[in-house]
Amino acid sequence: DAKTTQPNSMESNEEEPVHLPCNHSTISGTDYIHWYRQLPSQGPEYVIHGLTSNVNNRMASLAIAEDRKSSTLILHRATLRDAAVYYCILRAYSGAGSYQLTFGKGTKLSVIP
Amino acid sequence: ETGVTQSPTHLIKTRGQQVTLRCSSQSGHNTVSWYQQALGQGPQFIFQYYREEENGRGNFPPRFSGLQFPNYSSELNVNALELDDSALYLCASSSRRNANTGELFFGEGSRLTVL
Numbered sequence: 512d513a514k515t516t517q518p519n520s521m522e523s524n525e526e527e528p529v530h531l532p533c534n535h536s537t538i539s540g541t542d543y544i545h546w547y548r549q550l551p552s553q554g555p556e557y558v559i560h561g562l563t564s565n566v567n568n569r570m571a572s573l574a575i576a577e578d579r580k581s582s583t584l585i586l587h588r589a590t591l592r593d594a595a596v597y598y599c600i601l602r603a604y605s606g607a608g609s610y611q612l613t614f615g616k617g618t619k620l621s622v623i624p
Numbered sequence: 625e626t627g628v629t630q631s632p633t634h635l636i637k638t639r640g641q642q643v644t645l646r647c648s649s650q651s652g653h654n655t656v657s658w659y660q661q662a663l664g665q666g667p668q669f670i671f672q673y674y675r676e677e678e679n680g681r682g683n684f685p686p687r688f689s690g691l692q693f694p695n696y697s698s699e700l701n702v703n704a705l706e707l708d709d710s711a712l713y714l715c716a717s718s719s720r721r722n723a724n725t726g727e728l729f730f731g732e733g734s735r736l737t738v739l
Binding site for chain 1: 628657659664665666667668669672680682714716727728729730731732733
């Protein structure tokens with residue numbers, strides 16, 4: 512399975528932008544890049560996904576390198592509610608119509624007031 | 625719109641016992657997957673169900689089994705519990721129509737402690 516590499520932890524000041532990096536050098540052409548986050552005592556929550564082009568939604572932006580071997584999740588203005596573990600995941604087809612998410616340990620983001 | 629609900633939220637079992645965890649998928653979602661999350665780790669894929677059939681499985685032994693019902697709700701059964709089965713068990717639902725791109729909606733999980 513294609514794997515991702517993320518820093519264990521990052522810190523950000525409140526109301527400043529945050530750039531969360533992810534390396535996925537073994538990504539295949541059909542793998543989608545997904546980001547989820549997990550707040551304390553909750554299940555993971557979808558943030559954003561992309562294939563080749565940069566993507567924006569109400570929560571964040573996703574910048575994907577041209578060779579697709581890395582990507583960056585951008586939170587434009589961090590709030591205290593953004594403190595969570597952020598997972599960069601390659602969503603891969605595992606046969607018979609099944610797509611599974613392979614989570615790593617993620618990046619624990621702390622937001623400083 | 626009702627989200628993914630799981631029950632029970634917490635439970636304690638002893639080694640060798642059996643456990644059943646339940647999940648109601650989000651309205652309109654016909655695919656359910658289960659994940660195991662050990663403390664301090666990311667979730668690990670157990671299996672996925674679509675149309676009441678298992679159609680994908682991670683690296684888990686056969687004592688982990690499941691069911692999906694006609695209303696798309698699901699159960700996870702674990703037999704012969706081991707201490708290492710202590711974890712948060714997460715259920716996620718999705719629409720088959722968006723299988724390769726769509727988001728998964730996770731419940732808050734069932735925390736199982738095996739003594």
